Amino acid sequence: MLGNFQYCNPTKLYFGEQSLTFLKEELQKYGPKVQLSYGRDSIKKNGIYDQVMELLKEAGKTVFEDPGVMPNPTVEKLYEGCKIARENEVDLILAVGGGSVCDYAKAVSVSAYCEEDPWEKYYERMEEVDNRIIPVGCVLTMVGTGSEMNGGSVITNPERKRKIGHVFGENVFPKFSILNPVFTYTLPKYQMVAGIYDIFNHITEQYFSGEDDNTSDYVMEGLMKSLIHSSRIAVADPMDYEARSNIMWTATWALNTMVEQGKTTDWMVHMIGQSVGAYTDATHGMTLAAVSMAYYRYICPYGLQKFVRFAENVWGVQTEGKSKEQIAKEGLASMENWMREIGLVMNLRELGVTEEMIEGIAEGTFVMDGGYKILSHEEIVDILRKSM
Incomplete structure (x- = not known):
């Protein structure tokens, strides 16, 4: 580390x-x-x-x-x-x-x-x-x-x-x-799955940073795998105590500062999502879900090795005969399929964003420097448009 x-x-x-x-x-x-x-x-x-x-x-x-x-x-x-x-x-x-x-x-x-x-x-x-x-x-x-x-x-x-x-x-x-x-049992499904994705994104915001062999990355991979597993059970049966308890415990460990140690951390999905929320008052986890795929596909080439590891260790992507680019893309496709499976909002239009808001949302986005790419205003605008 x-x-x-x-x-x-x-x-x-x-x-x-x-x-x-x-x-x-x-x-x-x-x-x-x-x-x-x-x-x-x-x-x-x-x-x-x-x-x-x-x-x-x-x-x-x-x-x-x-x-x-x-x-x-x-x-x-x-x-x-x-x-x-x-x-x-x-x-x-x-x-x-x-x-x-x-x-x-x-x-x-x-x-x-x-x-x-x-x-x-x-x-x-x-x-x-x-x-x-x-x-x-x-x-x-x-x-x-x-x-x-x-x-x-x-x-x-x-x-x-x-x-x-x-x-x-x-x-x-x-x-x-x-x-x-x-x-947490009486929470509407929409709010439950929004919270699940907020947890997942807290982990990826920290995971997609750094190049070193870091213990925190191994911990985060385990947390993500647990969350994916429990989310599927909870969506099918919201009263499953084991699944809901595991989700609750994962949420705490995802952002109690432990796994960020030794990491530079990214946080750009949160910065863009929070700016979306300022314009729409949309549910926080859904703003993150709506912009995530466009963002991660954009920065993937700049942090390719970590995205390959993500595909292998979190999603179980088989690597034989595939290029690094193919493996990374397959991992992101698996992530997107899971997001759709549990019922997340996958585009900004569903949250009330219009084309006229995009420049303002981009202007209100704080730019962080801990991830694999420092974004320009124009790049944020492009990501927002691809999220529509």
Whole structure:
């Protein structure tokens, strides 16, 4: 493995069907005021809200509710959450929901006591946190982002048509996260498969970088193979606990910073997809799926050896009598077939993108330099057009 790195992950995880019982134990570590952040009505319909509220009550907490966190949390919602946290001097933000709610909670945690506009400071200028941080805990109800065990937080500014992620340091990681696979059962299929692809793309964003023999690549190949296997079972039977638990665990390890060690990482699919999301408010995993094949086929010649390895080790492509180019293309074809099989959106038009949006989406795309090709504006436009 190349490079020098430090590794620390301070988040404590509770996993399994009985994991929520440990919430009361964790709550004892914090003061009496809890900001409960969640989405819309789903956690009330499936009973998770009542279970969490009962534990908060038993722990003697005063709860300040912060509902209505949307799938792509907006800067306006961030300001609203900051006001609740600051005015009530909350001791803990408890996020109950999917990755968007966890992302939002972390954004509030660093922004509530920020003396400047947090959007400008943390998302435009990408500055580090130099103010009080409110601790965050998570009860996960949807898998995909890995936000339950990392410092990432993505916020959308609809007015500026920008969707930006900031990866904060370990002091912003959730202090604890509760992962009960059963809580994901009621998720609509569309959201489930979008989350599955978000997981897969988190892995490929890190995998398709570097040339060295890296332990992280072997780990990522195993994670991808597990995810592909479990995704097929979960699509056929969403109540299969083993499949859903494996998907949940893979999601956490895909983006808890472990497999990125020694990697330069790519992240261009995410940068393009997030810009698409800023224009359309489309489901995050679907924006990634819609642009992935055009992107990976474009950069394949620049990282050919890794794409050959991907074809062999992840998709089982037979190599005898084939050129490297043929092997790599066959691997990408296998990936595309799997994506279609599980029901992903495969083009941008289905997400509401029009030709008139393409220049703006490309302009709003951050260009990263860790992958096999640094893209120009014109190349991003070409990839977007090929994704239509």
